[in-house]
Amino acid sequence: xxxxxxxxxxxxxxxxxxxxxKSKIHRATLTGADLDYEGSIAIDRDLIELADMLPGxxxxxxxxxxxxxLITYVIEAPRGxxxxxxxxxxxxxxxTGDKVIVLTYCSVEDDEAKSHExxxxxxxxxxxxxxx
Numbered sequence: 385x386x387x388x389x390x391x392x393x394x395x396x397x398x399x400x401x402x403x404x405x406k407s408k409i410h411r412a413t414l415t416g417a418d419l420d421y422e423g424s425i426a427i428d429r430d431l432i433e434l435a436d437m438l439p440g441x442x443x444x445x446x447x448x449x450x451x452x453x454l455i456t457y458v459i460e461a462p463r464g465x466x467x468x469x470x471x472x473x474x475x476x477x478x479x480t481g482d483k484v485i486v487l488t489y490c491s492v493e494d495d496e497a498k499s500h501e502x503x504x505x506x507x508x509x510x511x512x513x514x515x516x
Contacts, residue, residue: 400494407435407503409486416469423472429463448483466511
C-alpha cells in the first residue's frame with residue numbers, strides 16, 4: 385500500500401518483500417563438467433542438505449577462476465561423493481579444479497529481512513564441509 389504525503393511517497397512495510405541470500409556453498413571445487421548431460425549442477429547430497437537446498441531448486445553458480453556466472457538448478461549427486469559437477473551448456477563455463485560459489489535466494493518480508501541470516505557452508509578441497 386502506498387500513501388503520498390506532500391512530495392513524499394511511503395510504502396507500508398507489510399507489503400515489501402526483499403530477495404535475500406538464503407544459503408551458499410563457498411569455494412567448492414568443480415569435480416567435472418559433462419557437456420552431453422541435459423543440464424544443471426550435480427552437488428553431493430551432504431552439501432545439498434547442509435546448505436538447505438533442494439533438487440530442482442534454482443541456484444546461481446559463480447566461477448572464481450574465470451568470473452563466469454550462471455543460473456541453473458540442483459541435481460543430487462551421491463552422498464559423500466564430493467561431487468560438484470557442471471552439466472550441459474553450463475559445462476562450458478568451468479573446468480575440473482575451478483573454485484565456485486553456489487548461491488540460493490529467498491523472498492522474505494521486510495521485517496524478517498532485517499534479522500535474516502544466510503546459511504554459509506565452507507568446504508575443503510574435496511568439497512567436505514569444514515567448521516567456521
